[in-house]
Amino acid sequence: MKLALVRPPEPMLSIGSEVCQHPINLAQLAAHVRERLGVAVEIWDFSVGRYRPERLRAELARFAPEVVGLTAMTPIVKSAARLAQVVKAADRDIVTVVGGPHLSAIPERTLAEFPAFDVGVIGEGESALEDICLAVQRGERRPRGLAGTVFREDGEIKVGPPRELLANLDDLPFPARDLIDFSLYQGSSSPGLSSKLRNITELFTSRGCPVHCFFCGSYVTHRGKVRFRSARHVLDEVRECVARYHVDHFTIDDDTFTYGRERLTEICHGLRELGVSWDCDSRVTNVDQELLNLMAASGCVKIAYGVESGSPRMLELLRKRISLAQIETAFRAARRAGVLTSAFIMVGSHPTETPEELEQTFRLMLRIKPDFVMVYVAVPYPGTDLHQAMVEEGLIESEDWDEYDIVRAEPVWHTHHFTAAELIRQQRRMYQRIYLRPGFVWRKLKLLRSMDDLRYFSDSFLKFLKYVFGKRREELPD
Numbered sequence: 001m002k003l004a005l006v007r008p009p010e011p012m013l014s015i016g017s018e019v020c021q022h023p024i025n026l027a028q029l030a031a032h033v034r035e036r037l038g039v040a041v042e043i044w045d046f047s048v049g050r051y052r053p054e055r056l057r058a059e060l061a062r063f064a065p066e067v068v069g070l071t072a073m074t075p076i077v078k079s080a081a082r083l084a085q086v087v088k089a090a091d092r093d094i095v096t097v098v099g100g101p102h103l104s105a106i107p108e109r110t111l112a113e114f115p116a117f118d119v120g121v122i123g124e125g126e127s128a129l130e131d132i133c134l135a136v137q138r139g140e141r142r143p144r145g146l147a148g149t150v151f152r153e154d155g156e157i158k159v160g161p162p163r164e165l166l167a168n169l170d171d172l173p174f175p176a177r178d179l180i181d182f183s184l185y186q187g188s189s190s191p192g193l194s195s196k197l198r199n200i201t202e203l204f205t206s207r208g209c210p211v212h213c214f215f216c217g218s219y220v221t222h223r224g225k226v227r228f229r230s231a232r233h234v235l236d237e238v239r240e241c242v243a244r245y246h247v248d249h250f251t252i253d254d255d256t257f258t259y260g261r262e263r264l265t266e267i268c269h270g271l272r273e274l275g276v277s278w279d280c281d282s283r284v285t286n287v288d289q290e291l292l293n294l295m296a297a298s299g300c301v302k303i304a305y306g307v308e309s310g311s312p313r314m315l316e317l318l319r320k321r322i323s324l325a326q327i328e329t330a331f332r333a334a335r336r337a338g339v340l341t342s343a344f345i346m347v348g349s350h351p352t353e354t355p356e357e358l359e360q361t362f363r364l365m366l367r368i369k370p371d372f373v374m375v376y377v378a379v380p381y382p383g384t385d386l387h388q389a390m391v392e393e394g395l396i397e398s399e400d401w402d403e404y405d406i407v408r409a410e411p412v413w414h415t416h417h418f419t420a421a422e423l424i425r426q427q428r429r430m431y432q433r434i435y436l437r438p439g440f441v442w443r444k445l446k447l448l449r450s451m452d453d454l455r456y457f458s459d460s461f462l463k464f465l466k467y468v469f470g471k472r473r474e475e476l477p478d
């Protein structure tokens, strides 16, 4: 049996966004079904390079898959549906499967909205995809009734029984990176870390997060349960990446990498022995000076903290379970350890956020002096409490999912204190006030070590200026 796993074109990347990562989710699914069933799998990542429907048609004609699986976050679900239509037009018998956070949040509605999807996989996908492939191998054209899936039967959309999360992540094979052409990923894995200067891949050492923040979509897939891989399993994957793919930098994308001191210490020692560099995300509550010193000595070059707001009232409403004092301590400790810091902050993360509270966020940035700041306009993704609150309060104007990529489009929602245009204006103003301060630019220049660094810095800075001052909307491919 043949399976093609597809990442649809991402409009965000088409306007030159910096961040461009390997499709590890698809590589993980691929490795699992390949190991369990011996299925022939390919990964087609249309988020890199220019997408045209002819590209998909040519791949379908060449590989002739029986199943095409598409991954979709909310802003690309319509893009995924357009691809599924192309698949169906080429051959109605191909089974189209959709998975990812959007489908997981609103399964029945997604199938109702997009008839080109035959089956949807809700939440963690490995074992459900395995069952779908088995059903297709048995000759079923439209797999029905499987646990953890949504499907059509007698003209109705139905949901199968719930599927248990995997009990032990160490049972999973390593992601099938042999199906990924590393040379296509020329953006940054995370801001400041260019794939042109390092050979980077992304690594997941755990799944889930115990903190259910008001705006976050992670809960939808992992249901607030945290599962860790053992340090030994993680380090074996790292060794494979170094030996087989010559990886020298890992972007650790876990929600909860810095949880569990013993496991983390063991991973750090292993990474240190291998002499690779890495970066990760963390909550400010899960680090201290001793740990950050160990992380730095083990090759950690950057840590990104979810800060979100400088207002204690907002932090409370967002259920972040962090304080301003903890934020300031975590940034200070990382700087002392010699690790670059990045702060994620938001505009409009709660419907009641006020202009004064945004000022508090700006003032916090001046105090903690991150090396990078990512300013997002909060998007009410389905399945989040933010979405539910905004629907209840009548703040959402449209649920056309193409409009849910605020990098590309102006919001189709507003808050009690900001119109849609004002949300964007506040985001750009925040970026301008943080990044265009002479002190900030000077600190960045001091970090440059080589001509390559300088080239990377100038390139990113130009893209940043284009983003902050340029036009926003770019048309989607067909």
Ligand code: B12
Residues within 6 Å of the ligand: 007, 010, 011, 012, 013, 019, 020, 021, 022, 023, 024, 025, 028, 029, 068, 069, 070, 071, 072, 073, 074, 075, 076, 097, 098, 099, 100, 101, 102, 105, 121, 123, 124, 125, 126, 129, 204, 208, 215, 216, 217, 218, 221, 253, 254, 255, 376, 381, 382, 405, 406, 407
């Ligand atoms: C790494 C990451 C990225 C990477 C890309 C990763 C990728 N997979 O392509 C980058 C940095 C590029 C990225 C970009 C964005 N991201 Co992101 N990202 C993540 C993160 C941290 C981890 C995702 C991941 O790879 N996990 C590991 C894999 C193994 O798990 P998984 O992706 O959940 O996949 C499993 C299941 O979902 C399912 N599955 C997924 N796809 C498929 C397909 C098939 C066929 C099947 C059967 C199953 C299946 O099976 C997988 C294995 O069990 C999550 C947070 C989280 N913890 O989930 C956010 C998250 C997925 N991102 C999110 C968002 C919002 C974005 C952006 C829109 C942010 C922005 N404003 O720029 C962009 C989207 C770009 C775009 N235009 O679509 C939201 C999604 C919410 C939503 N409803 O869409 C999340 C949940 C973060 C959050 N806190 O809310 N992201």
